[in-house]
Amino acid sequence: MVYAMQKTIGLQGDAQMQALLVRELRRQQQTLQMIPSENYASADVLRANGSVLSNKYAEGYAGKRYYQGNEVVDEIEEVAIARAKKLFGAQHVNVQPYSGSPANMAVYHALLKPGEKILGMKLSMGGHLTHGHGVNFSSRYFKAVQYDVDEKTGLLDFEALRKIALKEKPQIIVSGATAYPRMIDFKAFDEIAQEVGAYSFADISHIAGLVVGGVHKSPLPFTDVVMSTTHKTLRGPRGAMLMCKNEDGVVVIPEGVDEKERFKLKDLARKIDSAVFPGLQGGPHMQSIAAKAVAFHEALQPEFKSYAIQVVRNAKVLALVLMEHGIKVVTEGTDTHLVLVDLRPQGKSVGREAAVALERAGIVANANTVPFDTASPFMPSGLRLGTPALTTRGMRESEMKEIGGWISAILLDLKNTELQLRVRACVEELCARFPIYTELEE
Numbered sequence: 028m029v030y031a032m033q034k035t036i037g038l039q040g041d042a043q044m045q046a047l048l049v050r051e052l053r054r055q056q057q058t059l060q061m062i063p064s065e066n067y068a069s070a071d072v073l074r075a076n077g078s079v080l081s082n083k084y085a086e087g088y089a090g091k092r093y094y095q096g097n098e099v100v101d102e103i104e105e106v107a108i109a110r111a112k113k114l115f116g117a118q119h120v121n122v123q124p125y126s127g128s129p130a131n132m133a134v135y136h137a138l139l140k141p142g143e144k145i146l147g148m149k150l151s152m153g154g155h156l157t158h159g160h161g162v163n164f165s166s167r168y169f170k171a172v173q174y175d176v177d178e179k180t181g182l183l184d185f186e187a188l189r190k191i192a193l194k195e196k197p198q199i200i201v202s203g204a205t206a207y208p209r210m211i212d213f214k215a216f217d218e219i220a221q222e223v224g225a226y227s228f229a230d231i232s233h234i235a236g237l238v239v240g241g242v243h244k245s246p247l248p249f250t251d252v253v254m255s256t257t258h259k260t261l262r263g264p265r266g267a268m269l270m271c272k273n274e275d276g277v278v279v280i281p282e283g284v285d286e287k288e289r290f291k292l293k294d295l296a297r298k299i300d301s302a303v304f305p306g307l308q309g310g311p312h313m314q315s316i317a318a319k320a321v322a323f324h325e326a327l328q329p330e331f332k333s334y335a336i337q338v339v340r341n342a343k344v345l346a347l348v349l350m351e352h353g354i355k356v357v358t359e360g361t362d363t364h365l366v367l368v369d370l371r372p373q374g375k376s377v378g379r380e381a382a383v384a385l386e387r388a389g390i391v392a393n394a395n396t397v398p399f400d401t402a403s404p405f406m407p408s409g410l411r412l413g414t415p416a417l418t419t420r421g422m423r424e425s426e427m428k429e430i431g432g433w434i435s436a437i438l439l440d441l442k443n444t445e446l447q448l449r450v451r452a453c454v455e456e457l458c459a460r461f462p463i464y465t466e467l468e469e
């Protein structure tokens with residue numbers, strides 16, 4: 028590829044930042060992005076995100092703002108909400124959360140009093156920090172109880188979860204994960220929540236693109252509240268969204284629902300919205316909301332379904348190739364976009380060394396804990412690999428076989444820097460065959 032250095036990115040008055048942004052663009056073009064939470068948002072998403080909307084303050088919601096000059100941004104937010112409702116089949120949507128962690132904070136703020144109980148998946152088992160991890164706000168301001176996966180299979184254990192829920196009586200049960208490679212049974216979570224009188228809350232940040240693509244079951248409409256980031260498999264801008272059961276004011280109450288449940292339904296949307304603003308956030312990032320709307324539009328196209336199907340196919344092939352080379356894969360495969368590699372046979376705490384070795388070869392992944400890892404989250408014993416970004420570039424099964432072979436060779440010979448450099452040349456050649464962001468070049 029031939030690049031014209033000056034016009035690409037196009038900053039005019041800041042040469043230092045211009046050079047750094049071009050370098051980052053080149054890094055993303057010339058290496059394999061295999062961090063499962065990353066993707067390449069389209070050039071249109073990037074353009075909306077870098078637009079004049081960044082200048083606009085719009086505290087409040089469409090039709091009820093605290094500043095003037097909102098005729099355009101009101102429409103933008105309404106379009107984003109309408110598209111999201113169509114995409115997910117959601118009854119109520121809030122597109123204002125700045126990112127996943129503040130969105131999760133808003134859910135707890137909406138539904139719990141300080142000191143009440145959250146039941147979420149342990150970080151080392153694949154849960155997120157905001158699901159009740161010790162150093163996070165979610166366990167400092169609320170009481171957090173955590174569940175594991177099954178030690179033998181690495182799978183969610185609903186019998187064990189139910190026992191904890193019955194004993195602990197949490198106010199909210201969190202499903203969803205950041206490093207769980209298998210399909211999540213959201214219905215089973217919701218049933219346990221109903222049994223113990225807790226809210227059910229699904230964090231689908233990682234799998235949202237798979238849900239809208241129809242390759243992962245959706246937690247809607249039965250889960251009380253659903254959160255997703257918009258920048259992972261959904262391929263939008265950095266940001267998040269919240270969805271819940273009812274539309275404010277217009278309450279659709281199913282037949283036979285008792286009075287208590289009616290109140291809960293009616294109240295949810297109002298509680299979620301007021302927790303986001305004014306509870307936690309000030310002015311919404313309108314540029315990000317417009318970019319979310321663009322991403323929703325793209326995800327509503329039939330091609331997105333093919334994309335989601337291919338993401339999972341690619342991950343399955345990648346897992347298989349690794350296992351064929353003798354690499355240990357948690358749950359012996361995947362149903363999703365991610366593969367969790369257990370490097371304990373290669374040595375405790377080698378996850379970071381492995382990630383650094385792969386980076387030298389132009390393969391960007393992240394060190395991760397594996398279930399029942401006794402190593403620390405900073406020096407864990409596993410590696411997380413994902414296919415969303417490679418699939419966006421157009422790579423398919425045959426490329427996964429090639430990449431899986433390179434990754435295996437490196438993991439089985441971690442000190443071999445000569446091998447890593449040889450793979451780097453192959454990676455660069457592969458990346459050149461699958462160009463990305465050519466429309467950003469001038």
Ligand SMILES: Cc1ncc(COP(=O)(O)O)c(C=O)c1O
Nearest residue numbers: 126127128155204205230232256
């Ligand atoms: C499951 C899950 N929830 C929440 C988040 C937090 O999102 P953010 O990084 O946008 O705060 C992440 C991020 O990786 C995640 O994987």
